[in-house]
Amino acid sequence: MDMSAPKNFWYVAAFSDDIGHEIVARTILNQPLVMFRASDGKVAALEDRCPHRAVPLSLGRLVGDAVRCTYHGMQIGPDGSCVHIPCQDRIPAAAHARVFPIVEQYKMVWIWMGEPALADPAKVPDFHWMDDPEWATCTGYHYIKANYQLLNDNLLDLSHESYVHDDTIGNDAVAQAPVSSVVKDGTVRVSREILDCEPPPFYVKATGFTTNIDRWHTTVFLPPSFNVIENGSFPHGHTRSEALERRVMNLVTPETDVTSHYFWGIARAYQRDDEALTTYIREQIYRTFNQDKVVLEAQQRNLGPDSPSPFPVALRTDAGPIQARKLIDELLRNERKTAA
Ligand code: FES
Ligand SMILES: [Fe+2]
Structure with missing residues (x-):
């Protein structure tokens, strides 16, 4: 469903303190998301949908820095790419989840739901x-x-x-x-x-x-x-x-x-x-x-x-x-x- 809110803005996804090394599911601008903090300290935000059979990734769990889908065990990394499939080495090109730009500033996690090329961190409003x-x-x-x-x-x-x-x-x-x-x-x-x-x-x-x-x-x-x-x-x-x-x-x-x-x-x-x-x-x-x-x-x-x-x-x-x-x-x- 299209939404009556402009997309090309930074919105607050969470307070920084509320995102650790565990899965957080949250919908923003009608888009279900799964978020977590990877071991490099960076917050990842992915569409909450497994590229395999569309099961919400948030039902799965973290294995290292990847989300393991609860259904057939495919693992998706912080950049949305598939990093592991249980019984095959070949990773299909389409096995990729959409990711959203993230910036942390003022103790908050900001997310960009619009055109990724426009996601300029300098546009985070002054707080x-x-x-x-x-x-x-x-x-x-x-x-x-x-x-x-x-x-x-x-x-x-x-x-x-x-x-x-x-x-x-x-x-x-x-x-x-x-x-x-x-x-x-x-x-x-x-x-x-x-x-x-x-x-x-x-x-x-x-x-x-x-x-x-x-x-x-x-x-x-x-x-x-x-x-x-x-x-x-x-x-x-x-x-x-x-x-x-x-x-x-x-x-x-x-x-x-x-x-x-x-x-x-x-x-x-x-x-x-x-x-x-x-x-x-x-x-x-x-x-x-x-x-x-x-x-x-x-x-x-x-x-x-x-x-x-x-x-x-x-x-x-x-x-x-x-x-x-x-x-x-x-x-x-x-x-x-x-x-x-
Ligand atoms: S639906 Fe996620 S691995 Fe099959
Ligand atoms: Fe009020």
């Missing part, structure tokens, strides 16, 4: 906050039964914090604050400044500010499915130079047209050695994103497999999500044109 010593970072993963564009919509319209997350990061002040959005250099930036507001529960614990705060968030959307939220707060009446800053990294990888892998990280530029604070932030964000998961999955169930785009009702706060969808539509059109 240095994941492993920059200037930031303390915690990470997590959610499996979301919803299309990746519903996640983009969600992250580009944070007014939902007031209703979905009123026990963690939101309160009424968020939805009431004016919002602006700008398209620039193929990205969308949606900004909100919330002045002189009561700090929501997460803000009190994560910053120690108990009196009213000024807070801001800018969601920077990088097509097709990356959103970095620049976020900070300081006690109202003080100056921005006293702000405590965070980056909320949202990296979404479409699994199918109606399911997504949601990798995330929260980086903070303060109290970096405070392990208890890191644990608190991870737990609270996990809980917060579970709240998104409930809403997004219910939304997808109502929509069924075909989401309307654009949606018939547009509010002022939809400007950012609509601009992001336009950028994606353009990328899809260009890819189709090139393919034709």
Whole structure:
């Protein structure tokens, strides 16, 4: 099935820590894959289909650096070539599994599902906050039964914090604050400044500010499915130079047209050695994103497999999500044109 996501991009396949010398099966852009780390430390990603009789390779096991198919024992190496057949020396030319380019950066494994010749490692989007010593970072993963564009919509319209997350990061002040959005250099930036507001529960614990705060968030959307939220707060009446800053990294990888892998990280530029604070932030964000998961999955169930785009009702706060969808539509059109 063709997919409504552009292919010629690096997507996150996994956190680096989650791929060792064992088989991991995962579907990305409707393509079932088998991944493992070979003894040279490099991650291999192969189509999850034995070239012999199409049995999923992920049902097999690793023998050295090759996957041994569970059915008739053919062994496929990290480059997709067949390296062993139990009772014959001759290896048929077609005994080859498709492989996908992989790059590891920012403690993540990135995969290229499109045209291999275009897989330039320099195109991996900047997520240095994941492993920059200037930031303390915690990470997590959610499996979301919803299309990746519903996640983009969600992250580009944070007014939902007031209703979905009123026990963690939101309160009424968020939805009431004016919002602006700008398209620039193929990205969308949606900004909100919330002045002189009561700090929501997460803000009190994560910053120690108990009196009213000024807070801001800018969601920077990088097509097709990356959103970095620049976020900070300081006690109202003080100056921005006293702000405590965070980056909320949202990296979404479409699994199918109606399911997504949601990798995330929260980086903070303060109290970096405070392990208890890191644990608190991870737990609270996990809980917060579970709240998104409930809403997004219910939304997808109502929509069924075909989401309307654009949606018939547009509010002022939809400007950012609509601009992001336009950028994606353009990328899809260009890819189709090139393919034709
Ligand atoms: S199906 Fe894999 S070896 Fe036969
Ligand atoms: Fe949310």
